[in-house]
Amino acid sequence: MTSASGTGGALVKPGDAIGILGGGQLGRMLALAAADLGLDVHTLAPETDSPASRVARKTWVAAYDDAVALKEFAASVKVATIEFENIPTDAVDAIVAAGTPVRPDARCLAVSQDRLAEKSYFRDIGIEPAAFARVDTVDQIQPALDSVGGSGVLKTRFSGYDGKGQVRLEGRVTASAAWASVEAQRSIIEAWIDHERELSVVLARTADGEVRFWDPPDNIHGKGVLRRSLFPSAASPDVIERAKSTAKTLADSLDYVGVLALELFLTRDGRLLANEFAPRVHNSGHWTPDACITGQFEQHIRAVCGWPLGDPARHSDGEMINLLGAEANDWEKHLADGARVHLYGKRRTADGRKMGHVVKLRPRG
Ligand SMILES: Nc1ncnc2c1ncn2[C@@H]1O[C@H](COP(=O)(O)OP(=O)(O)OP(=O)(O)O)[C@@H](O)[C@H]1O
Ligand SMILES: [Mg+2]
Structure with missing residues (x-):
């Protein structure tokens, strides 16, 4: 027997279907990685024609409180995951009640949905927030x-x-x-933290408690939006070790399953302060499929299915650049320049909207 909280062992086999709650670009990239491992993907999200639904085998276009749709969706998959942390926890509870495990679990979502709960939780487990x-x-x-x-x-x-x-x-x-x-x-x-840099730790944790990390990147934001992630971070080895250990403390304490990201500030006096965490694959990990043996999307699928984790070792240095709004119109130029180009297939362009990203690689230094 496997339980919703996860007791290890393969829940799922190639050829089975897995579920994704949410329809955005993260769901799309998770679905592509799952397909590459021989899985079918079913999505449930309120939007029609969502980026994830267009690469999925089956889609429920339904509100997150549509009990009938949630039940059908749950019955159709072996395990479900999320690509968006603001999925109502009642939706997760309904899927679990229908007998299908959801990884990560509703508690991880609940903590991350409320900044007050999140920062209080950090403090309770000995992680310092601003x-x-x-x-x-x-x-x-x-x-x-x-x-x-x-x-x-x-x-x-x-x-x-x-x-x-x-x-x-x-x-x-x-x-x-x-x-x-x-x-x-x-x-x-x-x-307000007058920081020297912002970095993030992206890790994967299995139901058995095994944790694997990617090398943390430095993250550059503009107007509150991630613009670029530079890998590896230029922070000192001591800072990197402290950042990883902080993220592991968080993942262990939540008994987390899947990929998790922790955003951190490095202050000018060398302290690491936790900003927020994402109970999902993360924009600052979008370079990992191109620059590492195993990327974050594949790793997340492996973890939620109870499969062995892959090697997150990095073979290249480089940067990931988000394409916001009309910046995605330059796709052809990026292709010609030799960048790895990833477009999310969004039908509507809006100022500041994440439309895609490019990854520029160079040999590891
Ligand atoms: N207290 C702070 N001190 C300094 N900079 C901050 C602070 N809070 C936020 N910022 C800046 O704004 C960015 C976005 O903030 P935050 O992560 O809280 O928001 P968000 O809307 O949840 O963003 P996202 O979902 O894109 O991560 C941070 O990455 C950082 O660059
Ligand atoms: Mg943030």
Whole structure:
């Protein structure tokens, strides 16, 4: 017997179907990796014509609270996973109740869905986040900002991504304007960290507790959105070891199964502060299929299926560049330049929307 929490052993065989909740580019790349391992992929997501659905064998276009669709989807697959952390945990519970394990589990999602729960959880397990304070009302904004040192960022607790739902605050602020800019949603204020660099640890963990890491990259953001990941990170070996060990502490404590990413700030005085984690494959790991023996998408599929992990060793140095909005129009130029080009097949282009990425490789230094 295997349980939803996972007790090891192969849940799944080539030829079986696995499920992905969510329909975005991460689901698409997971589905492609799964297909390469002989699996069929079924997706469930509310959007029609989603990037993942176009490479999947079967698709349920359904809301995450559609009990009938969730039940059918669950019955059609041996194991399910997620490509988007804001999947309602009730949807995961419904799939588990129908007898199909979901990896990672609902608790991992719940912790990552709420910035307050996430940062509190980091503290509880001995991982240091930036100083933060809870903000439930407009009146709490100024005291919260003062409590983190007067320079901070107001972030909504739920549903933020790519820097959305965030506003920088400094000194004496007009609380009503700040509150309006987060649409009066429950939030936190976090100290602004004048960091030397941002890096991330992307790892995979099996149900038996085996953990494998990719070499962490340095991440460069613009307007809150990841622009480039440079691999390997130029941080010192000591920083890299501390970053990996912090991410392992998190994955072990969650009894995590699959690929997980932890975003970190390295402060100018050498401290590593946890920003946030993603219970899924991560944009800062998009270079791994091109630059490593085993990439993050394949590794995630292996882990959730209970299969042996692959070797994450890196054979090339280089950089991953996100193609946002109209930048994806340059695909032909990138192909001609010899970059590895990955396009997500999104029907609609919008400013800042992640449309694809390119990976530029050079021999390992
Ligand atoms: N407290 C902070 N101090 C300094 N920079 C910050 C801080 N919080 C966020 N940033 C910058 O904004 C980026 C996005 O912030 P964060 O990761 O919290 O948001 P997000 O919307 O969840 O983003 P994503 O989903 O793209 O990772 C960070 O990677 C960092 O560059
Ligand atoms: Mg982030």
